[in-house]
Amino acid sequence: MTTSTAPGAPRPRTAPRPAPGGGLRPSAKVLPAQARAHNRAVVLGVLFHSGPLSRADLARATGLTRVTVSEIVAGLVADDLVAELQARSGGRVGKPATPVGLRGEDNLVVAVDLTRLSAVRGAVLDLTGRVVEETTADLHGLRGSAALAAVEEFCRGVLGSARSAARASVLGVGIGTPGVVDEHGTVVDAANLGWSDVPLAQLLTDALGAGVHVVNDANAGALAEFTYGGSSPSGSMTVMVGEGLGAGIVLDGHLVRGGRMAAGEIGHLTVAPNGPPCECGRRGCLETYLSVPRLTAALEGRTPARRRAVLTAAGRRLGAALAPVVAALDLDEVLLSGPRDLLAGPLLDAARRSVRDACLPTADDVPTVRTASLEDSAVLRGAAALVLSGELGFS
Amino acid sequence: MTTSTAPGAPRPRTAPRPAPGGGLRPSAKVLPAQARAHNRAVVLGVLFHSGPLSRADLARATGLTRVTVSEIVAGLVADDLVAELQARSGGRVGKPATPVGLRGEDNLVVAVDLTRLSAVRGAVLDLTGRVVEETTADLHGLRGSAALAAVEEFCRGVLGSARSAARASVLGVGIGTPGVVDEHGTVVDAANLGWSDVPLAQLLTDALGAGVHVVNDANAGALAEFTYGGSSPSGSMTVMVGEGLGAGIVLDGHLVRGGRMAAGEIGHLTVAPNGPPCECGRRGCLETYLSVPRLTAALEGRTPARRRAVLTAAGRRLGAALAPVVAALDLDEVLLSGPRDLLAGPLLDAARRSVRDACLPTADDVPTVRTASLEDSAVLRGAAALVLSGELGFS
DNA sequence: AACGATTTGTCAGGAGTCGAAACTAACCCG
DNA sequence: CGGGTTAGTTTCGACTCCTGACAAATCGTT
Numbered sequence: 074m075t076t077s078t079a080p081g082a083p084r085p086r087t088a089p090r091p092a093p094g095g096g097l098r099p100s101a102k103v104l105p106a107q108a109r110a111h112n113r114a115v116v117l118g119v120l121f122h123s124g125p126l127s128r129a130d131l132a133r134a135t136g137l138t139r140v141t142v143s144e145i146v147a148g149l150v151a152d153d154l155v156a157e158l159q160a161r162s163g164g165r166v167g168k169p170a171t172p173v174g175l176r177g178e179d180n181l182v183v184a185v186d187l188t189r190l191s192a193v194r195g196a197v198l199d200l201t202g203r204v205v206e207e208t209t210a211d212l213h214g215l216r217g218s219a220a221l222a223a224v225e226e227f228c229r230g231v232l233g234s235a236r237s238a239a240r241a242s243v244l245g246v247g248i249g250t251p252g253v254v255d256e257h258g259t260v261v262d263a264a265n266l267g268w269s270d271v272p273l274a275q276l277l278t279d280a281l282g283a284g285v286h287v288v289n290d291a292n293a294g295a296l297a298e299f300t301y302g303g304s305s306p307s308g309s310m311t312v313m314v315g316e317g318l319g320a321g322i323v324l325d326g327h328l329v330r331g332g333r334m335a336a337g338e339i340g341h342l343t344v345a346p347n348g349p350p351c352e353c354g355r356r357g358c359l360e361t362y363l364s365v366p367r368l369t370a371a372l373e374g375r376t377p378a379r380r381r382a383v384l385t386a387a388g389r390r391l392g393a394a395l396a397p398v399v400a401a402l403d404l405d406e407v408l409l410s411g412p413r414d415l416l417a418g419p420l421l422d423a424a425r426r427s428v429r430d431a432c433l434p435t436a437d438d439v440p441t442v443r444t445a446s447l448e449d450s451a452v453l454r455g456a457a458a459l460v461l462s463g464e465l466g467f468s
Numbered sequence: 469m470t471t472s473t474a475p476g477a478p479r480p481r482t483a484p485r486p487a488p489g490g491g492l493r494p495s496a497k498v499l500p501a502q503a504r505a506h507n508r509a510v511v512l513g514v515l516f517h518s519g520p521l522s523r524a525d526l527a528r529a530t531g532l533t534r535v536t537v538s539e540i541v542a543g544l545v546a547d548d549l550v551a552e553l554q555a556r557s558g559g560r561v562g563k564p565a566t567p568v569g570l571r572g573e574d575n576l577v578v579a580v581d582l583t584r585l586s587a588v589r590g591a592v593l594d595l596t597g598r599v600v601e602e603t604t605a606d607l608h609g610l611r612g613s614a615a616l617a618a619v620e621e622f623c624r625g626v627l628g629s630a631r632s633a634a635r636a637s638v639l640g641v642g643i644g645t646p647g648v649v650d651e652h653g654t655v656v657d658a659a660n661l662g663w664s665d666v667p668l669a670q671l672l673t674d675a676l677g678a679g680v681h682v683v684n685d686a687n688a689g690a691l692a693e694f695t696y697g698g699s700s701p702s703g704s705m706t707v708m709v710g711e712g713l714g715a716g717i718v719l720d721g722h723l724v725r726g727g728r729m730a731a732g733e734i735g736h737l738t739v740a741p742n743g744p745p746c747e748c749g750r751r752g753c754l755e756t757y758l759s760v761p762r763l764t765a766a767l768e769g770r771t772p773a774r775r776r777a778v779l780t781a782a783g784r785r786l787g788a789a790l791a792p793v794v795a796a797l798d799l800d801e802v803l804l805s806g807p808r809d810l811l812a813g814p815l816l817d818a819a820r821r822s823v824r825d826a827c828l829p830t831a832d833d834v835p836t837v838r839t840a841s842l843e844d845s846a847v848l849r850g851a852a853a854l855v856l857s858g859e860l861g862f863s
Numbered sequence: 864a865a866c867g868a869t870t871t872g873t874c875a876g877g878a879g880t881c882g883a884a885a886c887t888a889a890c891c892c893g
Numbered sequence: 894c895g896g897g898t899t900a901g902t903t904t905c906g907a908c909t910c911c912t913g914a915c916a917a918a919t920c921g922t923t
Contacts, residue, residue, distance in 0.1 A: 101510070101531070102506075102507050102510060102530050102531045102532050103498070103503040103506045103507060104503070104879095104909085104910065104911085105500060105503065105878090105879050105880050105881090105908090105909060105910060105911095106879070106880085106910090107503075108498040108499070108500065108502075108503045108879095108880070108881090108909090109879075109880060109881095111497075111498045112497050112498060112880090112881090115496070115497055127900070127901090128900075128901065129899075129900055129901075135497050136496070136497045137497050137881080137882090138881070138882055138883085139900075139901065139902085140881080140882075140883090140901085140902075140903090141880080141881055141882080142901095143901065143902070144880090144881090164891090165890085165891080165898085165899075166890065166891045166892075166897075166898045166899065167889075167890060167891075167897090167898040167899025167900065168887095168888060168889040168890055168898085168899050168900045168901075169889070169890065169899085169900080170899080170900060170901090171900075171901080305727060307726070307727040308726055308727045310796070320796065322796060322797070324719070324724060325725075329719060329797060329798075330720075330798075331702070331703055331797055331798020331799070332700060332702040332703045332798050332799065332800040332834070333798055333830065333834070334798070335798040336796065336797055336798040337796060337798075338795060338798065338828065339792065339795050339796050341795075341827075341828045342791060342792055342795045342826055342827065342828075343791075343825060343826040343827075344826075346825075353828065394792045395792070396737060396738075396792075397734065397737055397789045397790070397791075397792045397793050398792050398793050398796045398797075400733060400734050400736075400737045401705070401715065401717060401731065401732060401734050401793045402717070402724060402726055402731055402793075402797075403724075403725075403726020403727050403728055403729070403730040403731040403732075403733065404726070404727065405727035405728075430738060430741075431737055431738040431739075432736075432737065432738075433733065433736045433737075433748070435728065439727070439728070497881095499880090499881065499882085499908095500879090500880060500881060500907090500908050500909050500910090501881090501908070501909085503880095503909070503910090504908080504909060504910095507909090507910095522871075522872090523871075523872065524870075524871055524872075532910080532911095533910075533911060533912085534871075534872065534873085535872090535873075535874090535910080535911075535912090536909080536910060536911080538872065538873070539909090539910090559920090560869085560870075560919080560920080561868070561869045561870065561919060561920045561921075562868085562869040562870025562871065562918075562919060562920080563869085563870050563871040563872075563916095563917055563918040563919060564870085564871080564918070564919065565870080565871060565872090566871080566872080864923100865922100865923080866921100866922085866923075867920105867921090867922085867923100868919100868920085868921080868922100869918100869919085869920080869921100870917100870918085870919080870920100871916100871917080871918080871919100872915100872916090872917085872918105873914100873915080873916080873917100874913105874914085874915075874916095875912105875913090875914085875915095876911105876912090876913090876914105877910105877911085877912085877913105878909105878910090878911080878912100879908100879909085879910085879911100880907105880908085880909080880910100881906105881907085881908085881909105882905100882906090882907085882908100883904105883905090883906085883907105884903105884904085884905090884906105885902100885903085885904080885905100886901100886902080886903070886904095887900100887901085887902075887903095888899100888900080888901080888902095889898100889899085889900080889901105890897105890898080890899080890900100891896105891897085891898080891899100892895105892896090892897085892898100893894100893895095893896090893897105
């Protein structure tokens with residue numbers, strides 16, 4: 074293929090794209106074309122995780138033959154996703170390999186973070202997770218269809234900016250939103266946005282002409298820590314402390330969704346029957362001890378010793394709630410994401426101690442309880458990671 | 469194919485068998501032959517769950533064409549797994565359909581339950597989960613390689629009996645054992661058997677000439693409740709109260725294994741820092757409140773009111789430990805498996821109340837907390853279900 | 864009784880996908 | 894300079910699935 078294309082312009086792809094939603098469902102037929110798409114995704118995943126490799130290396134890594142890998146790579150090159158790099162004469166015998174690499178900086182992704190309506194964040198990221206450009210908008214007070222229209226308009230703007238910046242193409246749009254979101258990107262319920270059963274991904278995909286993928290914000294954080302933060306693929310839980318408290322769980326590289334799509338919703342778990350009243354109308358929810366507003370209020374004007382006691386108590390509450398989950402799922406890691414000045418000190422220490430004390434001791438120092446690697450861009454980068462898995466099929 | 473074969477004799481299969489371990493790994497290549505095996509498993513799964521169907525019905529259910537389904541069915545008939553049934557003239561227009569059905573009673577599976585060494589149970593089951601024959605053995609006191617040899621000999625006996633009883637063939641052997649077992653059937657650690665890193669499945673597969681699959685006993689129970697007991701496919705946890713306390717978690721139809729293959733090991737979760745001492749050397753493990761020996765001892769000679777109080781307290785402990793797991797995973801169901809006289813009354817009620825009180829209330833009465841459907845054959849039937857998923861690829 | 868409509872199951876042909884074997888290209892080493 | 898080695902491509906064959914067409918069997922209508 075020698076046709077040239079305007080940068081960022083959408084055009085038909087040569088190779089089949091994976092079905093939206095990612096991997097193969099166990100109880101669904103597999104057609105040859107889907108097998109091809111899967112192998113294509115495997116190749117992309119290896120290139121994503123292990124950097125530039127020659128076709129022969131890819132064949133060894135994937136188990137496919139060099140012939141098949143060459144075909145797949147040709148398709149990826151035609152799609153502007155992959156490019157041949159300069160052959161390095163690597164002191165070995167034989168014909169020097171031609172490394173091919175993901176065009177990680179030429180392909181862009183749009184990510185939107187709806188966590189706080191008063192400061193909705195939109196960003197353009199490249200495939201390495203780097204934020205190329207970022208904007209914010211104030212959607213404070215908008216609800217229902219007005220909020221929907223505003224989100225659409227905001228996405229349209231960021232998407233346009235991404236398209237003009239992309240040297241290759243824009244893969245899609247990822248949105249992290251509070252509320253309950255199902256695997257098709259339908260917002261089942263989002264109180265602050267006034268949405269209920271809004272097929273957000275479908276609506277915006279039609280409106281924007283780009284693949285839109287939606288996920289709960291805490292789940293996005295967990296996905297980001299897994300894809301870009303190096304959290305354990307076999308099992309990790311990311312607890313996000315913000316206005317409220319949420320979490321996301323990744324098992325075997327896949328997000329846990331739950332029967333009602335509400336996995337990770339531990340904010341309103343009751344941890345003290347007669348604890349402080351919560352917005353939800355009940356008492357002693359974990360969120361009443363662990364949210365930025367509650368914590369800052371509890372620390373307001375206290376002595377250092379008192380502050381430490383408050384943080385330690387909150388960490389203990391968290392650890393007590395996490396321990397059964399860690400034990401039941403045999404998690405490798407628990408990550409705390411949020412303001413470091415609140416989380417990184419006594420709170421983390423207390424949570425770690427509570428979890429370790431409650432679980433059977435193991436040889437290694439697992440489970441690891443640590444602060445998250447990603448700063449406040451976790452949701453954005455998680456939404457971007459969702460686009461990668463949705464549009465390219467790897468994670 | 470018109471060759472006839474002695475019943476139960478192992479012979480090469482016409483169609484590719486799924487790789488041991490079941491479903492497709494996300495980050496592995498897919499060959500055409502594997503796609504075929506997958507579609508074959510899908511057809512088998514539909515026949516298993518939805519009873520006899522015509523080829524045309526199978527095509528509609530799976531999304532494959534009638535042509536492809538016919539080919540797959542022909543292979544399954546050649547493998548004695550499926551048979552054509554009598555055509556029922558079903559009052560509809562068109563050529564009457566020929567229903568084909570799983571030969572569920574002609575194909576057998578061997579299952580072994582190593583939970584209690586003093587009463588090792590072996591059984592022959594058909595594919596519907598019915599126990600055709602059962603034997604026990606006393607392997608009390610055997611450890612290490614002696615235990616291994618004894619288990620092999622016991623399996624050999626049951627397998628021989630199954631082979632002579634099978635009208636079609638014996639699919640394989642499933643073993644449920646205490647201890648930590650990885651997904652390849654290697655027993656990483658089993659204290660009472662003195663095993664550590666014993667590749668039990670591999671060793672017995674070679675020794676017996678039949679596919680052997682091994683799983684932790686509590687996980688087998690969870691698998692049985694899912695496959696034969698009708699527990700929710702989207703997310704359920706089965707807690708098994710026996711000599712100790714264990715659990716298994718099924719999410720999206722798949723067993724959760726965990727980073728160190730120890731998922732479900734909640735027996736030694738500390739629920740009371742200064743609780744009663746446990747065999748593990750620590751104090752206040754959940755198992756010290758919830759195991760058959762501890763419970764019976766605590767109930768010994770008590771008044772009915774006192775008994776109820778003990779059971780309620782144990783249920784509360786359990787509920788408090790389960791609630792975070794239920795919330796974090798958004799589980800649909802929690803099942804309690806074990807002696808009904810201990811579990812079914814105040815203990816279950818208290819556990820249910822604790823879980824419901826601690827979790828955000830939902831419209832439906834989820835999560836369901838109930839006793840398990842299967843009686844003491846849960847481990848055996850779970851081991852059998854493991855053989856189904858391992859040898860036939862569906863679950 | 865005959866005919867069309869409908870449904871089932873199969874046959875024939877074609878498009879995809881992957882692997883094995885052979886080949887060319889390019890490099891190192893002796 | 895030639896042999897050995899590695900990378901990438903070409904060719905061919907096997908396998909899987911689908912589309913379109915067909916025969917078989919039944920119901921309903923004429």
